[in-house]
Amino acid sequence: MDKKLERILQRVQKPARYVGGEYNSIVKDKKDVDMRIAFCFPDTYEIGMSNIGLRILYGVYNSVDGIWCERVFAPWSDMEAEMRAAGIPLYALESGDPIKDFDMIAFSLGYEMAYTTILNMLDLAGLPVRSKDRHGLTPIVIAGGTCCYNPEPLAAFIDLFIIGEGEQVNIEVAELYRQAKKDGLTKEAFLKKAAQIDGVYIPSFYNVEFSQDGTISGITPRDGAPEKVTKRIVEDFDTSFFPVNDIVPSTEIVHDRISLELFRGCIRGCRFCQAGYVYRPVRSRSVDRLVNQAKSALTNSGYEEITLASLSSSDYRGLGDLCDGLLEWTEPRKISLALPSLRADNFSISLMEKVQKVRKSGLTFAPEAGTQRMRDVINKNVTEDDILNTARTAFEGGWNSVKLYFMLGLPTETDDDVVAIAELAEKVLYTWRQYAQNKSRGVRITVSTSCFIPKAHTPFQWEAQDTMEEYARKVALLRSSIRSKAITYNWHSPETSYAEAILSRGDRRLGDVLETVWQNGGRLESWSEFFSLDRWLDAMTQHSLSPDFYTHRERSLDEIMPWSVISDGVLENHLKKERTAAYAGMITPDCRAKCTGCGANTLVKGLKCDE
Amino acid sequence: MSSYRAEFSKTGTARYMSHLDLMRTMQRVFIRGGLSIKHTQGFNPHPHMVFALPLSVGCDSVCELMDFELLDDEAPEKIKAVLNKTFPDGIKVLSVYKPERKFKDIVWLAVEGQYEYDSGIDDEKLDALEAFYGREQIIITRKTKRGFGDADIRPNIYSLTLKREAPDTVRIDAVIAAQNPSLNPEHLVNALRQLAPELAPDFALFKRKAFLDKDLHIFK
Numbered sequence A: 001m002d003k004k005l006e007r008i009l010q011r012v013q014k015p016a017r018y019v020g021g022e023y024n025s026i027v028k029d030k031k032d033v034d035m036r037i038a039f040c041f042p043d044t045y046e047i048g049m050s051n052i053g054l055r056i057l058y059g060v061y062n063s064v065d066g067i068w069c070e071r072v073f074a075p076w077s078d079m080e081a082e083m084r085a086a087g088i089p090l091y092a093l094e095s096g097d098p099i100k101d102f103d104m105i106a107f108s109l110g111y112e113m114a115y116t117t118i119l120n121m122l123d124l125a126g127l128p129v130r131s132k133d134r135h136g137l138t139p140i141v142i143a144g145g146t147c148c149y150n151p152e153p154l155a156a157f158i159d160l161f162i163i164g165e166g167e168q169v170n171i172e173v174a175e176l177y178r179q180a181k182k183d184g185l186t187k188e189a190f191l192k193k194a195a196q197i198d199g200v201y202i203p204s205f206y207n208v209e210f211s212q213d214g215t216i217s218g219i220t221p222r223d224g225a226p227e228k229v230t231k232r233i234v235e236d237f238d239t240s241f242f243p244v245n246d247i248v249p250s251t252e253i254v255h256d257r258i259s260l261e262l263f264r265g266c267i268r269g270c271r272f273c274q275a276g277y278v279y280r281p282v283r284s285r286s287v288d289r290l291v292n293q294a295k296s297a298l299t300n301s302g303y304e305e306i307t308l309a310s311l312s313s314s315d316y317r318g319l320g321d322l323c324d325g326l327l328e329w330t331e332p333r334k335i336s337l338a339l340p341s342l343r344a345d346n347f348s349i350s351l352m353e354k355v356q357k358v359r360k361s362g363l364t365f366a367p368e369a370g371t372q373r374m375r376d377v378i379n380k381n382v383t384e385d386d387i388l389n390t391a392r393t394a395f396e397g398g399w400n401s402v403k404l405y406f407m408l409g410l411p412t413e414t415d416d417d418v419v420a421i422a423e424l425a426e427k428v429l430y431t432w433r434q435y436a437q438n439k440s441r442g443v444r445i446t447v448s449t450s451c452f453i454p455k456a457h458t459p460f461q462w463e464a465q466d467t468m469e470e471y472a473r474k475v476a477l478l479r480s481s482i483r484s485k486a487i488t489y490n491w492h493s494p495e496t497s498y499a500e501a502i503l504s505r506g507d508r509r510l511g512d513v514l515e516t517v518w519q520n521g522g523r524l525e526s527w528s529e530f531f532s533l534d535r536w537l538d539a540m541t542q543h544s545l546s547p548d549f550y551t552h553r554e555r556s557l558d559e560i561m562p563w564s565v566i567s568d569g570v571l572e573n574h575l576k577k578e579r580t581a582a583y584a585g586m587i588t589p590d591c592r593a594k595c596t597g598c599g600a601n602t603l604v605k606g607l608k609c610d611e
Numbered sequence B: 001m002s003s004y005r006a007e008f009s010k011t012g013t014a015r016y017m018s019h020l021d022l023m024r025t026m027q028r029v030f031i032r033g034g035l036s037i038k039h040t041q042g043f044n045p046h047p048h049m050v051f052a053l054p055l056s057v058g059c060d061s062v063c064e065l066m067d068f069e070l071l072d073d074e075a076p077e078k079i080k081a082v083l084n085k086t087f088p089d090g091i092k093v094l095s096v097y098k099p100e101r102k103f104k105d106i107v108w109l110a111v112e113g114q115y116e117y118d119s120g121i122d123d124e125k126l127d128a129l130e131a132f133y134g135r136e137q138i139i140i141t142r143k144t145k146r147g148f149g150d151a152d153i154r155p156n157i158y159s160l161t162l163k164r165e166a167p168d169t170v171r172i173d174a175v176i177a178a179q180n181p182s183l184n185p186e187h188l189v190n191a192l193r194q195l196a197p198e199l200a201p202d203f204a205l206f207k208r209k210a211f212l213d214k215d216l217h218i219f220k
């Protein structure tokens, strides 16, 4: 180990996250390797190692001979200060080598508040943060992940974006790079070729023009870059790579367990939910395959916990069989099975009864809105009866704590909708009074609200976000409407939601803002201790941009969106129809009940949704 | 059901794992190897593993001891081989055997330390260092369960020798109290920082070499 590093590690918090050496981490012989990739996660080790996408792509990249993919995480502030003081550049965990000299630096973008961390990591690596200031072919800085559905705020910093699922396209890009390196191509020449790969977006090949009012007047591709970049999905999800021989961290991470990926996409079509749109269509793995993957992953890792990772696990067709298959194996081995993201229905409750024999502490529902009208607007197809019936079954079964999640600031929301959240919570409490098995232990009902953020590629992408004042007023209203002491109310601070809203629908002019925020100390901003809204507002002022232009402005339906080059396979017309339906309070059946022709089924030839 | 003791080393990158990290890792290594370890009884059963004396983060060791019981008897050599297959870097089982003595018989701990002085260490400084550890009393302030307290650590040092290994490095070989009370080797440096800062090294690294009983015989 590097001597300078050894000294630093004695002084920083949780040094184990900076040294690698974990079981199953991949170390290749450098002489067998002609391409080195630094897979960078712009957050801490504990968060990044909990990310299933990172684990999949790590496995996929390293399965290719000659490519060595290593992991890089953002250092915590104490470690960053020590590294800067000692002149230690950002290094990869497996080899300890500085990533500056790697061929490719690949960022995973999961949430907007990590953007400044990306700039900080590039700088810590010793690289210019702006794409135009990095001249050579090495390193190429790429990014993938959910945030790339609106890549524009990062357009100035990232050389190449990958849109959609990375299993295949990441390898295509890597292979093209290897060839380019052999042929001695320039960065520009490589990018030109890469732009021809489906699912690749090279921001520097698009000229974006703005009108006087700040909206976009035109986007023009150059050098043969495509007018539309459509997301990639794996051709066959069932048989696609799942890491069953995965890294086992030596120190505790956030999700310290095996996560089984049942399916991708979601049949539901909640209108506020970006994931529900951009991961379309639903594609599942078979029960047998999942049970086998679970067995191998558990045996190979030694983990004693497994969880189901999908957007809405209850919608997995074979959920009952899957749980039986898993329990048969996990129970005798004292391995616990966790079932998150279940819907509030009785089938799910009976399943949880079966699975969680001992601990019956917390149940979580996400009705998202208080009235049926509001739930119809957002297409959250759950009724009050569903919620109360499930609560009844749960209370009868011995549960005594329920968490309810809601959003404030949804389109068309009135004060009645806000007050109804309190009423719904009171009804859940009343249900407990009527049906609880054992009242002596009391009941805890928690209501949480977050501030609705309109997201790109959803039917609400044209909507205005509530102002922070309006959100605060609604929070106060809801607070005063909750009377019972058994109900606790938590609300998210609207400040991060505001900053997130600026970025999530932002254009490339925000690049200057991002750089200024970072220069003024912004990094690790998904951690509240490092976030400052004022820093963002100051930077917006400095660059003569108005935050409200991005957050509180309702877009006209014919406005050119900053992300309009990017397609997730869903037709814009479908989003418009859904928007109209929302305003009419009409629900849309889920994909399983009836296909409403969103277009995502055309992403891969011969694809059948939800099979 | 049989009891076993494993002697293992924890060095290099593994030195940064906490005791809790180590316990979790051991638990998983047994599962990966298909060895069924006995669990504790009770509401929340967990694998029953007993470590001789917890090792602090940042300290190497080549003499850690861990007791466990297996539901099915296995040859110690086989257990050792199975465990060594799936450790993270820096952990290695050195031997597995049936324990004959109890951990409470451990009295002393042999440690080795490297003190690094960036501007070098001359004879004068080395002598001063020697004299320092030879004092009658070495009273330092240290964190206790109830805030800070003063303690004389001199009685907890059985022996200590110093040797200059390089112009900027001094090697310490010491036998210090292992338990009741124990002396964290870090306090050998803390003592310098508090009482003779001019002698404190720029960097120090310790390694546990052996557990000893009251007669200074190696405890296994």
Ligand code: SF4
Binding pocket: A280, A281, A282, A591, A592, A594, A595, A596, A597, A598, A599, A600, A601, A609
């Ligand atoms: S094509 Fe139809 S079934 Fe497939 S995701 Fe779109 S709406 Fe759902």
